[in-house]
Amino acid sequence: MTATQGQKKILKTEIELFITNKVKELRKANNIGQKKLSLELRLSISFVGRAENPYSKAKYNHNHLNEIARFFNVPFSYFFPETHLEKDCIEEYLEIHPKLKANYEKMMKKHEEKALKKLEEEERKKKEKAAAKKKATSKKK
Template identity: 75%
Template sequence: MTAKKEQREIKKTEIELYTINKVRELRESRNVGQKRLSLELKLSESYVGQTEDPYNKAKYNLNHLNEIARFFNVPYSYFFPETHVEKDCVEEYLDIHPKLRANYEKMMKNYEEKARKKLEEQERKIKAKAKTKKKK
């Protein structure tokens, strides 16, 4: 089983893992099981377990974190580092999700193409305007 997990890719970014680990530490220090926390969040019984598995793509959203903070009576900020993480988490997220990277790259290509066409049109208009001024 261990060898099989080593071959699998982690499905979470550094900041996601940080937050998930803070929830786990708090949950364990307060003797709250995964099932109980899942039910408190109105999620499936296995959701917290899936979230705590780095090879599973499940994770907490901001609403979940707010409810967890309320449940444990801790500040919302408890789940975040004091300063930003050094790693580019957006780039890391795109590495983990190649389909999203492909969509992003396609979107950027389209954006750049539109910008290029707009610039060409502006240049064409400037040349046309200059040409009509020369004729006068």
């Protein structure tokens, strides 16, 4: 867990928290404990507790959600908002995970450098072609 000014840092994005809360509401409405749901998902007995903890990295994946939907007999879409969230969850995810953000930025820098080199190479070839054309034209005269 990461500490921020003496407080714990939430390690889930808004959409991850939304999904987690939908599972938790469903679990509580059906009077199912965390341990029971963990066992139904064939996971460690503490998984659901960790998934419900906003300061834990543990989260449900699509396979888990499908099994939870089957277990509670609800549609898969039950776990998602009716429309998209306004928050940029990718940016939020990268802020929560600085190493991934650094890797992404490094990758983008390489991509931009490669694109710039390609553009420069194309410009160089155009100039060479124009110079060769000009030279050929001047020889004809």
